[in-house]
Amino acid sequence: MADGTLTVAAIGDIHVGETSAHPYRDLFQEIAGRADVLALCGDLTNHGKPREAEVLAEDLRAIGIPVVAVFGNHDHECGHVEEVQRILEQAGVRFLDGSPLEIRGVGFAGVKGFGGGFGNLMLDSFGEPVIKQFVHEAVGEAMRLESALRQLETERVFVVLHYAPIAATVEGEPREIFPFLGSSRLAETIDRFETVRAVAHGHAHHGTYRGETLRGTPVYNVAQTIPKEGGRPYALIEL
Numbered sequence: 001m002a003d004g005t006l007t008v009a010a011i012g013d014i015h016v017g018e019t020s021a022h023p024y025r026d027l028f029q030e031i032a033g034r035a036d037v038l039a040l041c042g043d044l045t046n047h048g049k050p051r052e053a054e055v056l057a058e059d060l061r062a063i064g065i066p067v068v069a070v071f072g073n074h075d076h077e078c079g080h081v082e083e084v085q086r087i088l089e090q091a092g093v094r095f096l097d098g099s100p101l102e103i104r105g106v107g108f109a110g111v112k113g114f115g116g117g118f119g120n121l122m123l124d125s126f127g128e129p130v131i132k133q134f135v136h137e138a139v140g141e142a143m144r145l146e147s148a149l150r151q152l153e154t155e156r157v158f159v160v161l162h163y164a165p166i167a168a169t170v171e172g173e174p175r176e177i178f179p180f181l182g183s184s185r186l187a188e189t190i191d192r193f194e195t196v197r198a199v200a201h202g203h204a205h206h207g208t209y210r211g212e213t214l215r216g217t218p219v220y221n222v223a224q225t226i227p228k229e230g231g232r233p234y235a236l237i238e239l
Contacts, residue, residue, distance in 0.1 A: 006106045008158055009034065010222040011234035012041030012202020015074065018051040025059040027233065032064050035236060037103055040093070041202040041222055042072025042112060042162025045084065053084040057091035066103050067093045070110040072162040072203060096160055098144040100152050106239050107152035111145045113163030113201070114138040116183035123179060142185040149193045156239045157193065161201040165190060168211025169221035170204040181207075191215040197239045209235075 009031040016023055031038055045052035060067060075084060085095055094101055096110030116123045116138035125135040141163075149157065164170050164182030173181060181204050190196050191213050199213075202223040209226050211219045222228070222235045229235070 006239045007035045008037045008237045009234045010039040010200035013043040013223040015046045016052050016056040017046045020055050028063045038067045039160045040069035041200050042070050043074040048075040048078040050083045053087040057087050060091045068108050069093050070160050071112050098148050100148040107154035107157040109148035110160030111141050113161045113186050114141045115180040117179035118167035118184045138183045142189045146189045156197050157195045159199040162203050164201050166211050166219050170207040172206045173204050187213045198237050
């Protein structure tokens with residue numbers, strides 16, 4: 001960090017498998033030399049298996065910079081989220097998941113997020129109970145994000161998500177699956193806080209790198225497969 005600037009390296013959808021051998025050790029060492037904080041934007045593992053978390057933890061232990069994270073949908077697949085979290089926390093990862101933290105004067109808030117669609121095409125809580133449950137999940141994630149943001153008193157805040165808060169950064173994916181890639185409810189929450197300087201998410205592997213909320217807050221799709229500046233698989237975002 002120079003002149004009060006904090007550099008965040010953000011990457012999502014690394015999908016670590018249980019048979020991998022140090023898949024990200026070299027990349028994390030590179031990041032440690034270029035950034036002050038690493039933000040992992042969900043889908044840390046392929047199937048949410050404890051062994052996958054152990055493989056990732058091995059590569060993270062020596063990174064030497066703070067690591068913050070949220071889970072993605074893949075991390076929930078096998079129902080071992082709590083054990084996966086415990087393993088990664090032992091390697092120094094700080095999970096946001098509605099619990100904010102401050103690093104060198106910058107606040108970090110994050111949740112996994114959920115689907116539901118964007119703008120006037122957002123799914124409404126109407127009809128069958130299963131539809132209402134789906135919308136309730138999306139609203140609940142937005143409320144947890146709002147609660148985390150309200151707890152921060154820093155002048156600069158970085159938001160970490162898995163699901164997208166805007167449609168612009170999922171452009172490139174089939175439009176039929178947009179409702180499953182994110183929700184404008186997240187952006188509505190973000191835009192209530194002037195302190196939010198940037199947002200990073202993943203999930204949309206074929207989306208678009210950069211967009212912004214209605215209020216103009218920059219949003220970055222940092223899924224590993226998205227082309228980024230300099231050809232890196234991660235984004236470098238300065239706050």
